[in-house]
Amino acid sequence: MTALPMVVPDAGLPTSVTIWEVGPRDGLQNEQAVVPTAAKVEFIERLAAAGLPVVESTSFVRPDRVPQLADAAEVMAGLRRAPGVRYPVLVPNVRGLEAAAAAEVSDVAVFASATDTFAERNLGRGYEAQWEMFAPTVARARELGMSVRGYLSMCFGDPWEGAVPAERVVDAVQRLVGLGCTAISLGDTIGVATPGQVADLLGRLRGVGVPAEAIGVHFHDTYGQALANTLAALRCGITTVDASAGGLGGCPYAQSATGNLATEDLVYMLDGLGIRSGVDLDALIATSAWMEGVLGRPSPSRVVRARRRTAQAQPGTPGRQ
Numbered sequence: 607m608t609a610l611p612m613v614v615p616d617a618g619l620p621t622s623v624t625i626w627e628v629g630p631r632d633g634l635q636n637e638q639a640v641v642p643t644a645a646k647v648e649f650i651e652r653l654a655a656a657g658l659p660v661v662e663s664t665s666f667v668r669p670d671r672v673p674q675l676a677d678a679a680e681v682m683a684g685l686r687r688a689p690g691v692r693y694p695v696l697v698p699n700v701r702g703l704e705a706a707a708a709a710e711v712s713d714v715a716v717f718a719s720a721t722d723t724f725a726e727r728n729l730g731r732g733y734e735a736q737w738e739m740f741a742p743t744v745a746r747a748r749e750l751g752m753s754v755r756g757y758l759s760m761c762f763g764d765p766w767e768g769a770v771p772a773e774r775v776v777d778a779v780q781r782l783v784g785l786g787c788t789a790i791s792l793g794d795t796i797g798v799a800t801p802g803q804v805a806d807l808l809g810r811l812r813g814v815g816v817p818a819e820a821i822g823v824h825f826h827d828t829y830g831q832a833l834a835n836t837l838a839a840l841r842c843g844i845t846t847v848d849a850s851a852g853g854l855g856g857c858p859y860a861q862s863a864t865g866n867l868a869t870e871d872l873v874y875m876l877d878g879l880g881i882r883s884g885v886d887l888d889a890l891i892a893t894s895a896w897m898e899g900v901l902g903r904p905s906p907s908r909v910v911r912a913r914r915r916t917a918q919a920q921p922g923t924p925g926r927q
């Protein structure tokens with residue numbers, strides 16, 4: 607039997623995409639279970655071995671804020687780093703940055719909000735006040751020769767404020783670029799965006815001179831729109847897409863909903879479109895199947911589930927459509 611998906615390219619899309627794997631950080635941070643350090647290290651190493659070029663590994667935040675990632679230094683110390691793979695970490699401030707530098711990290715990320723309410727709740731200060739908090743962190747990271755990604759939350763909607771004006775998101779992106787961020791990730795934190803909204807925002811960013819190469823997209827599948835939004839972004843020339851292996855990590859503000867776009871679902875679509883990502887889908891699925899055992903719950907990834915059903919089903923079962 608020939609492997610699926612069939613490969614049928616689309617001329618309007620990029621020929622290669624960089625998947626920014628966030629499972630070990632964004633995924634595990636939002637899981638109920640606390641995963642042992644050794645399992646985290648194995649997870650990161652398996653993801654890199656599956657071909658993911660960027661594996662965001664942990665977060666140097668206060669352990670009382672994110673107990674799931676309290677072992678950040680131990681994880682980075684235990685990791686056998688593969689050549690050519692980047693292992694970024696989140697840092698909230700200069701203190702976290704210095705801890706990351708001591709762990710021989712060369713890529714960091716700061717996290718900002720496009721809305722006042724989420725900035726207040728997540729950072730303890732409003733939209734306007736957050737920038738001065740990031741400035742010394744980004745400046746020091748650049749001084750150390752690190753790349754700095756700026757995560758921007760609530761770019762397409764906010765659970766407290768509702769709609770988020772695109773002008774506000776453009777302003778926030780420009781501020782992060784102005785601070786010295788080398789890349790920006792546009793987060794649909796509650797998973798409410800639709801493809802036209804994505805294309806509109808990306809068009810506005812292009813209009814003010816932010817290059818598509820500097821932008822990554824971070825979609826959540828809460829409303830089932832993550833892949834549609836990803837395709838819309840690819841049509842706008844975006845070539846960096848965030849995803850979480852196995853779909854790990856729900857959104858803490860939408861408890862019943864699925865969270866991060868599953869890396870397997872993204873790779874399946876990219877493979878079908880003939881877009882290179884370098885990722886071995888089978889190795890990735892095997893990794894997520896292993897992680898299901900660690901977490902004690904099934905993966906929400908459609909591809910992980912479909913492949914399991916396919917493996918269990920007898921070929922030629924009558925009545926299947």
Ligand code: MG
Pocket residue numbers: 632824826866
């Ligand atoms: Mg996320």
